[in-house]
Amino acid sequence: MKWEVRCRETWLHETNPSLKLIVLVVLFFAVLFIHNPNVLINVSLALFVLFCFGTGYPANVLFWLFLPFFLVFVSTASSMMMFGEGTTTWVRWGLIHITAESFWRGVHIGFRALALGLLGLIFSLTTRPVPLFYSLMQQLKLKPKYAYSFLAAVRLLPIMLEEFQTIRYALTVRGVPNKGGLSKVKRYAIPLLSQSIRRAQRIAVAMEAKQFSGSGGRTFYYEIGFGKYDIWLVALFAALMFAAYYVGVHYPYISISDVR
């Protein structure tokens, strides 16, 4: 949810948020159970293409969003490559022991981290919080007191960021050194949390007074339904997975079909 970045609304924005969430969670578990690196590489590539052309953000924004994913890819893959178990040794150097098995397993989990990351990024780039929670209430019967609490909390985010900035200035003015790990977390967390809790309690009183906690039937300002793009969404992902599987099995890049 990037407030400051302008983006073009694509068809992914128009899909039903609950359906999109369910489809992506199903894909998440599907990716967890892919053990063939060829299939997984295809899935990652397909998701990458969708991320580049389906989310409607300019190329430079996409580049900066993608950079941390690349770091995760490298760090996840390297640890398994160097310290994994295997029989066909390639390099042995002190504790580092690279084998063919561990190398490909490392590549595999690197791509898996990439695919899972892209799934989340595609979701958060194309979903606005308000339609998401309205849809969760209407389609998945999330209780209104939970959904509206989430929405109220999301609205508090900018205020929290402002307070964070204020605390930083205050500490600088008082000459508090800007270092320390957990003590630094504490220095910021205590004022931020206590202010937020006070504010939350006040908002809760107001919301209870307006019957947001009620359990009776509600009407909604936004009615979220389904449209033709929802059929596209399901069809596209089904086709992508099938194509990735078919190509991966019949035209493999590498001869390993199971990294376990």
Place this chain on the structure above:
Amino acid sequence: MEVKTKGLKLADILTTIVIAIVFGIIYKLWGPLYSAVGVFGFHLDQLIYGMWFIASSLAYLLIRKPGVALLAEVAASSGELIMGSQWGLEVLIYGVVQGLFAELVFAAFRYRRFDAFVVSLGAVGATIGSLIMDFYKGYIEALAPWNMALFLLARFIGAILISGVFAVSLAKALEKTGVTQMWRPASKDDYDALNR
């Protein structure tokens, strides 16, 4: 008199979620730090992994009601997801599992003990939850035995230190600010103060 409703009240839910969103910001910032530490290898990054369980510990310590640990962890991870986490959708699923395991530990103590020991056990529970997910995702069982032992040890120690001990010290500091008064029943001292 207010009718006793089943489950959490709106005030509890809202404060839990707000606390969790604060930690959602911290979780998001923790990601790059974790990756940076990971470059050093030898699973040093696992020592700071425990930060990702702290929302459930702290919410449990402050609000002290059934369900808040799970709710806090889910809310914090969805906050992290909405802000564009580098792990994407994974954080939401991990959050659900970690919160569930921490909640189970607190339920085992019937939501009656709120000390460092129980919270540390909750952190251990959340760690087990995260490890279950890792077994599916990262094939960690395929690491060399010495390496895996190091990995597990680092994660458990980090979780206990950050989400156990550190969470208790945070909660104590917050108790001093007086913001938790709303959830605490009036004590003998409070009545004495009125009579003075």
